[in-house]
Amino acid sequence: MTFPIQRMTLAVLATLSISACAHEHGAHDHEHGAAAATEGTQRATEAVANLQPTVGSPTQGTIRFVHEGDQIRIQGEVAGLEPNSDHGFHVHEKGDCSAPDATSAGGHFHLPGQKHGDPARDDDHHHAGDLGNIHAGADGVAKVDLVLPQKQLTLGDGPQNILGRGLIVHKGKDDLHSQPTGDAGGRAACAVIKAVR
Structure with missing residues (x-):
């Protein structure tokens, strides 16, 4: 038992x-x-985008995104552009630059209901990813220095988070009104926005 x-x-x-x-x-x-x-979901204080040329393009550069108070400062240089020219500059939906023409990055990053427009207007009538145009000098180099409010872009917080998204320099000028992309032409360079710290 x-x-x-x-x-x-x-x-x-x-x-x-x-x-x-x-x-x-x-x-x-x-x-x-x-x-x-x-x-x-951690917030970054700094991010970097190392722009690589698309097929047949000489365009490349480095752009930094720095969190400053309630703003994001965007600084850097883009080389290999046509001298004395303007180029559309946008955050795109996907951090994927694998396609030779960078179409793998998708369209402009935007929140529901947003349309393409001029980011210089303080009325929210533009995509979150609309950064306007960058201007190349006589040497074909564009020096970038923009400051945007966090209500447009953030480094890790909320729906405006751009970490892991694509950054695109277009071959042409953004007219700031044509839908859905500003008629800025093809893509000259692409990068993935990555947190640094």
């Missing part, structure tokens, strides 16, 4: 042990998932 009781005791202990391990494993997974979600 002692054998069945010992077997039953062992079976109960084994069940409790397995249950405790499963609970511990499940708690670990939950904590890991919460940590991953927190990491994915």
Whole structure:
């Protein structure tokens, strides 16, 4: 009679042990998932976009995005442009520059209901990703220095987050009104916006 009781005791202990391990494993997974979600929504103070040329284009450069108070400062240089020319400059939906012409970056980054427009107007009548035009000097280099409010772009917060999205320099000038892209032509260079710190 002692054998069945010992077997039953062992079976109960084994069940409790397995249950405790499963609970511990499940708690670990939950904590890991919460940590991953927190990491994915952390705010950056600085991001960089290393622009690479599309097929047949000499355009390249480096653009930095720096969080300053309630604004984002965008600075850098873009080289390999036509001398004395203007070029559309936009944040695009996807951080994917794999297509030879960078169409893999998708369209302009925008929030629901936004249309393409002039970011210099302080009336929210433009895509979140509309950055206007950059101007290349006689040497074919555009020096970029823009300041935008966080209500347009952020580095990790809310729906305006641009981390992981694409940055595009277009081959032509953005007319700031044609829908949906400002008639800025093809894509000369593409980058993925990545957090630095």
